[in-house]
Amino acid sequence: xxxxxxxxxxxxxxxxxxxxxxxxxxxxxxxxxxxxxxxxxxxxxxxxxxxxxxxxxxxxxxxxxxxxxxxxxxxxxxxxxxxxxxxxxxxxxxxxxxxxxxxxxxxxxxxxxxxxxxxxxxxxxxxxxxxxxxxxxxxxxxxxxxxxxxxxxxxxxxxxxxxxxxxxxxxxxxxxxxxxxxxxxxxxxxxxxxxxxxxxxxxxxxxxxxxxxxxxxxxxxxxxxxxxxxxxxxxxxxxxxxxxxxxxxxxxx
Numbered sequence: 001x002x003x004x005x006x007x008x009x010x011x012x013x014x015x016x017x018x019x020x021x022x023x024x025x026x027x028x029x030x031x032x033x034x035x036x037x038x039x040x041x042x043x044x045x046x047x048x049x050x051x052x053x054x055x056x057x058x059x060x061x062x063x064x065x066x067x068x069x070x071x072x073x074x075x076x077x078x079x080x081x082x083x084x085x086x087x088x089x090x091x092x093x094x095x096x097x098x099x100x101x102x103x104x105x106x107x108x109x110x111x112x113x114x115x116x117x118x119x120x121x122x123x124x125x126x127x128x129x130x131x132x133x134x135x136x137x138x139x140x141x142x143x144x145x146x147x148x149x150x151x152x153x154x155x156x157x158x159x160x161x162x163x164x165x166x167x168x169x170x171x172x173x174x175x176x177x178x179x180x181x182x183x184x185x186x187x188x189x190x191x192x193x194x195x196x197x198x199x200x201x202x203x204x205x206x207x208x209x210x211x212x213x214x215x216x217x218x219x220x221x222x223x224x225x226x227x228x229x230x231x232x233x234x235x236x237x238x239x240x241x242x243x244x245x246x247x248x249x250x251x252x253x
Contacts, residue, residue, distance in 0.1 A: 004102035010091055010093040084099045085097050112232055115228065126210050136165055138175070154193040161251070162196070162198050206219065218234025
C-alpha cells in the first residue's frame with residue numbers, strides 16, 4: 001500500500017523495512033515478513049481476519065487483494081496511516097508527520113457512484129474484450145440506454161462476457177419483473193451478436209475487466225445497482241497478474 005504526506009505530497013510504500021522503523025527493533029525477533037506483519041497487526045489492535053489484511057497489504061501486489069473485503073482493507077489502511085502519525089514517523093522529504101492512505105502502487109480505490117462511471121467508461125473504451133460480472137440483474141440498469149451502449153461495443157467487434165446470477169438469486173416477487181425484463185433484452189442481443197457470451201450461473205462475483213488494461217473487483221453489482229445507497233468499495237487493478245487471475249475466476253464454473 002501507499003501513503004502520502006499531507007504536507008508535501010511525497011508518496012511512500014509501506015513495507016517490512018518501514019514497519020520495523022515504526023514498531024522498533026526491540027520487538028523484532030525475526031526478519032520474516034509474516035512475523036513482522038503479525039507484530040504490526042497486534043500493535044494496530046487487529047486480530048483474526050483484520051490481521052490477515054495487514055499481512056496482505058504489506059505483501060504488495062493487487063492480485064493478493066482479490067476476494068478480500070475491500071471495505072475492511074481500506075479501514076485497515078487508514079489505521080496504518082494513523083498509527084504512523086501517532087508514532088511521529090517523519091516524511092523523508094519535509095519531516096512532517098501528516099500521513100494519509102493514498103491507495104496502492106498498482107491499483108486505485110473505486111467508491112460509491114464512481115462505479116457507475118466506470119461501467120460507462122468500460123462500455124465505451126473496450127477495444128477487444130469486456131467482462132462484466134454481477135451478482136444481480138435488473139432492468140433498473142439494463143435499460144434501453146445500457147443496451148445501446150452494449151450494442152455499440154459489439155458493433156466495434158468487442159468480445160463481451162456477461163456473467164450474471166441466474167433465477168435462483170432473483171426469486172423474490174419484487175426482483176422477478178426487473179430480472180426477467182433485463183434478461184430478455186440481453187438474450188435477444190446475444191442471439192443477434194455471436195461475440196456476446198451471456199453466462200447465467202449461481203454467482204456472487206462482481207467486477208469488470210477491460211481488455212488486458214485493468215480489472216475492477218469489489219462489492220458493487222454493476223448490472224443491478226442504480227441508486228448506490230450503501231457503502232460500496234472496489235479495487236481497480238492494473239497488474240497483469242491480477243487481471244489474468246480475475247479473468248480466470250470469472251469464467252470458472
